[in-house]
Amino acid sequence: MGSHGIKDRVAIVGMGCTNFGEQWNKGTDDLLVDAAEATFASAGITKDDVDAYWLGTAMSGMSGMALARPLQLHDKPVTHVENFCATASEALRNAAYSVASGAYDVAMAIGVEKVKDSGYQGLVGAAKTPTDGTGRTLTAAAMFAMCSPGYGKKYGLDDAQMREVLARIAWKNHYNGARNPRAQFRKEVSMETICNAPLMAGGLGVYDCSGVADGSAAAIIVRAEDAHRYTDKPIYVKALSLVAGNCSGNADPDYDYTTFPEIAATGRDAYAQAGITNPREQLAMAEVHDCFTPAELLIYEDLQFADRGTAWKEVLDGTFDLGGALPVNPDGGLKSFGHPVGASGLRMVFEAWLQLRGEAPAERTIAHADRGLALTHNLGGYPGEMVSFVSVVGNELG
Amino acid sequence: MRGIISAGGYVPFRRLQRAEIAKTFGSGGGKGTRSVASYDEDTTTMGVEAARLALRSAPSGATPDTLWFATATPAYLDKNNASTLHAALRLDTDVSAFDFGGALRSGIGALRAALDGANSVLIVTSDLRGGLPTSGDESASGDGAGALLVGDDSNGAVIAEYLGAASATEEFLERWRTPGSTRSRVWEERFGEVKYGPLVEQAWNAALKAAELSADQVARVIVTGMNARAARAVSARLGTAKEALVDDRSATVGNSGSAHAALLLADTLESAQPGQVIGLVVLADGADVLLFRTTDAIASYAPARTVAAQIDGAADLPYGKFLSWRGEARLEPPRRPEPDRISASVSGRTEEWKYAFVGSRDRGSGELHMPPARISRVGDAVDDMQPAPMADVQGTIALLTIDRIAYSPSPPVAFAVVDWDGGGRLPVELTDVDAATLQMGDRVEMTFRKLFTSDEIHNYFWKARPVRGT
Numbered sequence: 001m002g003s004h005g006i007k008d009r010v011a012i013v014g015m016g017c018t019n020f021g022e023q024w025n026k027g028t029d030d031l032l033v034d035a036a037e038a039t040f041a042s043a044g045i046t047k048d049d050v051d052a053y054w055l056g057t058a059m060s061g062m063s064g065m066a067l068a069r070p071l072q073l074h075d076k077p078v079t080h081v082e083n084f085c086a087t088a089s090e091a092l093r094n095a096a097y098s099v100a101s102g103a104y105d106v107a108m109a110i111g112v113e114k115v116k117d118s119g120y121q122g123l124v125g126a127a128k129t130p131t132d133g134t135g136r137t138l139t140a141a142a143m144f145a146m147c148s149p150g151y152g153k154k155y156g157l158d159d160a161q162m163r164e165v166l167a168r169i170a171w172k173n174h175y176n177g178a179r180n181p182r183a184q185f186r187k188e189v190s191m192e193t194i195c196n197a198p199l200m201a202g203g204l205g206v207y208d209c210s211g212v213a214d215g216s217a218a219a220i221i222v223r224a225e226d227a228h229r230y231t232d233k234p235i236y237v238k239a240l241s242l243v244a245g246n247c248s249g250n251a252d253p254d255y256d257y258t259t260f261p262e263i264a265a266t267g268r269d270a271y272a273q274a275g276i277t278n279p280r281e282q283l284a285m286a287e288v289h290d291c292f293t294p295a296e297l298l299i300y301e302d303l304q305f306a307d308r309g310t311a312w313k314e315v316l317d318g319t320f321d322l323g324g325a326l327p328v329n330p331d332g333g334l335k336s337f338g339h340p341v342g343a344s345g346l347r348m349v350f351e352a353w354l355q356l357r358g359e360a361p362a363e364r365t366i367a368h369a370d371r372g373l374a375l376t377h378n379l380g381g382y383p384g385e386m387v388s389f390v391s392v393v394g395n396e397l398g
Numbered sequence: 399m400r401g402i403i404s405a406g407g408y409v410p411f412r413r414l415q416r417a418e419i420a421k422t423f424g425s426g427g428g429k430g431t432r433s434v435a436s437y438d439e440d441t442t443t444m445g446v447e448a449a450r451l452a453l454r455s456a457p458s459g460a461t462p463d464t465l466w467f468a469t470a471t472p473a474y475l476d477k478n479n480a481s482t483l484h485a486a487l488r489l490d491t492d493v494s495a496f497d498f499g500g501a502l503r504s505g506i507g508a509l510r511a512a513l514d515g516a517n518s519v520l521i522v523t524s525d526l527r528g529g530l531p532t533s534g535d536e537s538a539s540g541d542g543a544g545a546l547l548v549g550d551d552s553n554g555a556v557i558a559e560y561l562g563a564a565s566a567t568e569e570f571l572e573r574w575r576t577p578g579s580t581r582s583r584v585w586e587e588r589f590g591e592v593k594y595g596p597l598v599e600q601a602w603n604a605a606l607k608a609a610e611l612s613a614d615q616v617a618r619v620i621v622t623g624m625n626a627r628a629a630r631a632v633s634a635r636l637g638t639a640k641e642a643l644v645d646d647r648s649a650t651v652g653n654s655g656s657a658h659a660a661l662l663l664a665d666t667l668e669s670a671q672p673g674q675v676i677g678l679v680v681l682a683d684g685a686d687v688l689l690f691r692t693t694d695a696i697a698s699y700a701p702a703r704t705v706a707a708q709i710d711g712a713a714d715l716p717y718g719k720f721l722s723w724r725g726e727a728r729l730e731p732p733r734r735p736e737p738d739r740i741s742a743s744v745s746g747r748t749e750e751w752k753y754a755f756v757g758s759r760d761r762g763s764g765e766l767h768m769p770p771a772r773i774s775r776v777g778d779a780v781d782d783m784q785p786a787p788m789a790d791v792q793g794t795i796a797l798l799t800i801d802r803i804a805y806s807p808s809p810p811v812a813f814a815v816v817d818w819d820g821g822g823r824l825p826v827e828l829t830d831v832d833a834a835t836l837q838m839g840d841r842v843e844m845t846f847r848k849l850f851t852s853d854e855i856h857n858y859f860w861k862a863r864p865v866r867g868t
Contacts, residue, residue: 120733122803130741132748133849133857134769136825137737138813142801146815149838150797202799248775250815251768253823257797 003241005273006100008397010237012219013230014043017350020215020337021184028060028114029070035216035343036071036110043220043230047071050220051104053078056091056111057342067110082342083244084380085289087111089345089389092219093240099221110218111347113340123212123341141209143382144292145202150257151297155309159203165312166293167194170207172321173290173329177336179364184213184338208293213338217346219353224397233357238373239273239392241266249384260295262388263302263379270390271304276373279304280326283392284371285355287348289379290333299377300328303390327366330355341380345389348376356395372396400513400549401556401690403460405664406451407705408444408524408543409651410435411712411830411863416537418717426532432652434715435526435541437723437808438829438847441469442479443858444657445524446486446846448543452520452664453487454702454790456547460554462520465489468498468508470656471526473848473856475499475577482858483522485753486846488787502573502624503682505656509546510688513560518549525655528724529581538626540652544660555695558667558676560688561611564604566597567684573624580725587627594628595635597685602636605677605687613637616689617674620644620662623681624653632679650709656682665705672697711866713832723808734805739853750785755844755860757822758783766822786822788844792865793818795840800833807850816842816862830863841865 016038018031026034032055040046055067055078064078083090088111095109118124122139152162171191177183189207197205220230227234245262249255267279276282286305290296300311305326306319314320320328331337331351334344352374354360373394380387412434419427435444445467453461465487467480480495489495498504505523512519524543529535547554572590575582584590606613619638623629626648633643644666646653654661659680666676670692678688721727750756751769758770765776766786773780793816801811812828814836828836829847842862849857 118735120735122734124735128738130738130744132745132752133737133740134748134752134859136813137804137806137827137849138799138811138825139801139804141803142799142811142813145799146797199800200803201801246775250825251766251775251823253796253817253821255823 003269003273005239006096007238007273007275008224008236009100010096010221011224011227011234012237012349012353012393013222013227013234014039014045014220015218015350015353016042017182017217017347018215019182020213020340020347022116023214024116026214028066028112031112031114031214031216032067032070032110035112035218036108039108039218039220045106045220045230047073050076050106050108052076052095052098052107054091054095054107054109055080056082056087056109056345057113058082058084058087059341060112060114084387085291085339085341086242086345086378086380086387086389087342088217089376089378089391090242092346092349092391093242093389095221096237096240099223105222105226107221108218109221109346110216111343111345112216113342114214115212115340116214139201140382141204141292142201144294145204147257147294147298147383148203151294154256154258155312157312163195163203165297165315166208167191168315169290169293169296170194170335173333173335176322176330176364177332179361180332180336183332183336184211185336204292210291210334211338213340215337215340215343215347217343217350219346219349233395235353235356235393235395236397237391238394239270239390241269241273241390242387244387245381245385247385255384257383258298260298260302260379260383260386260388262386263299263377266388266390267303270392274373274392276392279375282371283326283373283375284368285327285330285352285366286375286377287331287333287351288328288377290329290335291339296328303375303377322364323367330360330364330366345376345378348378349391349393352376352393356393399551399556399559401559402667403547403549403554403556404452404456405547405667406448406455406545406702407661407664407708408448408451409433409705409708410439410444410541412436412715413712414715414717414720419532419537422717423532426537428537430649432537433540433542434720434723436829438849438861440473440848440856441471441524441526441543442473442482443846443848444541444543445469445522445545446483448524448545449483449487449520449522451702452545452547455700457554460547461489461518462493462547463517464493465495465520465522466498466508466512467495468504468521468523468656469525470500470502470504472497472499482753485749488754488756501683502656503684506659506680506682506686509660510563510686512548513563513688518547518553521546521548521660523657523660525657527653527655531721531726533581535582538648538652540654542651542654542661543657544664546660546663556693557696557699558690558692561609561675561691562605563686563688564601564608565684565686566600568593568597572683587625590625591628591631594623594625594681594685595632598632598679598681599635601685601687602679605689609689611675611689614639615675616642616677618642618644618666618670619677619679620646620659620666621679622646622653622658622662624655625681626653628681632681636679638677647709661705667692667696668701668704668706670696732805732809734803737805737850737852739855740857752859754787755789757786757788759786764821766818768822768824788818789860791818791820792841792843793862795836795838795842796823798836798838812836814842814862826862828863829861
């Protein structure tokens with residue numbers, strides 16, 4: 001991949017994140033105002049101090065005016081970005097590059113989604129392009145459900161073992177989410193409840209699927225050399241990597257649904273940009289896109305947290321628990337937060353911001369915060385055809 | 399010599415046990431089963447399936463000069479349904495396509511017109527029959543389609559020579575339905591019996607006389623009409639041997655209305671011997687009699703899939719499902735948005751893909767692309783593709799999933815990642831399946847179906863179904 005990276009050239013100096021959940025009394029504008037105001041306060045600036053804005057939303061608005069109007073921005077450039085469920089990460093990536101380029105001194109990346117106004121459970125899709133009606137109608141749950149038998153078959157796990165492994169991932173994320181006041185679902189869920197939940201698609205039950213939620217999160221980005229003017233504890237951007245897949249997986253007879261090549265590629269690229277050679281030992285934590293439990297299982301291997309065919313054992317051993325060797329989704333993940341499509345990527349970065357600054361509550365403090373590096377991984381799409389994003393951030397230069 | 403070159407009968411996969419009707423409502427029903435079109439089938443899709451069988455059974459290279467589609471239950475009015483069949487069969491644009499619509503008599507009318515005319519004609523008849531719950535029509539009728547490729551020897555070896563026909567027509571009110579109504583109304587059955595008797599006698603005698611045949615020379619006689627009492631009565635008076643009367647499949651399929659004559663003729667030809675005279679007697683607001691004699695070519699005729707095999711390879715459908723599929727019981731819809739209407743202009747651009755399931759294959763790498771693409775996934779060649787017709791290619795299920803939350807007119811949705819024989823892969827929706835019995839490694843074939851209807855636009859595309867009855 002031809003990326004040079006912008007390691008240590010920009011820093012995050014302020015962040016905000018609303019509570020995620022069924023916000024019946026808040027609209028898109030309210031969520032944007034709440035997240036933006038919290039972020040301005042965090043960085044100690046006002047909206048006028050921000051030179052340029054990137055708004056990520058997949059289905060809650062169009063154009064930069066969807067942000068300029070509620071925030072009442074005067075003569076500011078606002079860019080609307082969309083990249084499926086990696087939309088908020090795309091906003092961060094573009095805002096960071098704008099500052100690194102020297103075009104702006106201060107930029108905001110903000111992501112939002114108002115999902116719960118559709119009247120339906122689950123996501124109901126974004127803007128509708130006229131079609132010939134031949135497109136696949138399968139839900140994301142059903143697509144990701146195919147990863148589970150594929151993985152089990154390849155590595156010799158029977159259905160009961162796969163059920164336990166996937167349940168253990170959901171159990172861990174709900175355990176973490178129970179300790180997060182911003183999460184939508186704040187209760188631990190027993191393995192038994194997870195395993196016996198009603199089936200949604202394939203072998204996936206309710207607790208194997210992330211919920212939906214309304215929410216918004218934002219970050220202020222400045223040049224690294226300016227960072228200490230805003231905060232004593234800036235978070236430096238070490239790597240930003242994005243791949244939009246060519247959708248070949250579902251047409252390739254050799255694709256076995258046990259890996260996401262787009263994720264593996266963004267992982268390799270991000271590690272090269274950040275200078276990481278052993279992610280499992282160098283990262284303090286990771287936030288990954290646990291839209292469905294099989295996704296998180298495969299991500300462990302694609303991002304080199306575990307060797308191929310071994311992630312399931314590591315899950316059962318607690319490697320990715322809060323106190324494990326590499327905590328994954330310490331904030332509770334999509335499982336606990338739900339998934340406001342255009343906001344989730346920045347919600348992940350918000351957890352890295354809290355953990356690397358030592359501001360996470362004691363009950364979900366990670367074991368190896370001193371490593372100083374955190375990864376966020378955000379995907380949009382399906383097995384065989386997805387957008388993948390990986391960032392690495394750190395609390396020290398170098 | 400002019401006559402029938404090949405035939406295809408299509409019987410949908412599902413059966414309703416007629417006894418289920420009386421168990422539910424305390425009345426109606428009867429013995430045996432009737433065929434039931436799936437929720438994703440209509441007369442157009444069933445017609446496509448019958449036509450595909452007829453063309454696959456025809457000698458290699460035999461193609462029609464025109465396609466005539468007849469049904470009493472058209473999927474569209476105004477719009478020509480035959481054009482949809484034409485697209486699904488991937489016929490050349492200079493092949494004409496016409497609808498013969500409305501009356502039950504339109505099916506036999508189209509067949510006779512083709513036999514009396516010139517050129518090679520693909521006759522497709524299809525019908526979807528029902529009635530109010532517990533009605534005689536609900537239990538006695540069935541769904542199905544029959545297709546016949548008619549032509550001269552120059553179009554392909556004729557397996558049944560056309561010997562001639564005769565008709566008798568009279569206006570009388572026996573069975574009727576106004577546009578938009580889903581139920582037919584009938585006068586007292588006995589009245590029809592009295593009216594049909596002399597009409598059949600007139601046509602039968604005229605046809606035999608013109609062909610210089612006597613009734614005892616007719617080896618197989620098919621008698622069909624929605625008035626079962628009248629059909630039974632005339633059958634006994636034709637003067638043919640008792641064993642000549644063809645099983646009208648009323649115990650298994652039911653009467654498929656305007657399609658039934660072609661369906662039974664296909665069924666009969668599939669077991670006929672050379673040199674047999676076949677009589678076809680149809681009672682529908684008059685009487686039509688057509689006579690054929692099988693040729694030596696029928697000895698080597700190999701039907702792609704027989705009606706008998708489709709009758710054997712069926713599965714029961716619960717009566718509640720039947721009622722919901724027919725719109726007689728409205729079930730709680732899935733809590734998902736209904737699909738948007740499809741775009742006419744996009745569908746026009748993608749006609750080969752959408753209607754005929756034609757992908758593209760990169761000339762250099764051989765890589766299959768579905769839907770067709772301009773730039774190859776392998777090798778990156780630009781605009782170096784050739785058409786890859788996939789409708790008749792079978793495949794193997796590589797992975798399976800049952801989607802309980804996706805929108806469907808009849809959830810849950812079964813989906814399979816299919817590896818095609820000869821290379822290539824596509825995830826496709828499955829139909830005519832019981833999800834619990836599906837397994838990785840099962841063999842599937844493609845079938846033309848209606849995915850949904852929105853803004854009165856039917857969205858036709860292809861699904862996969864298990865390979866059965868070959």
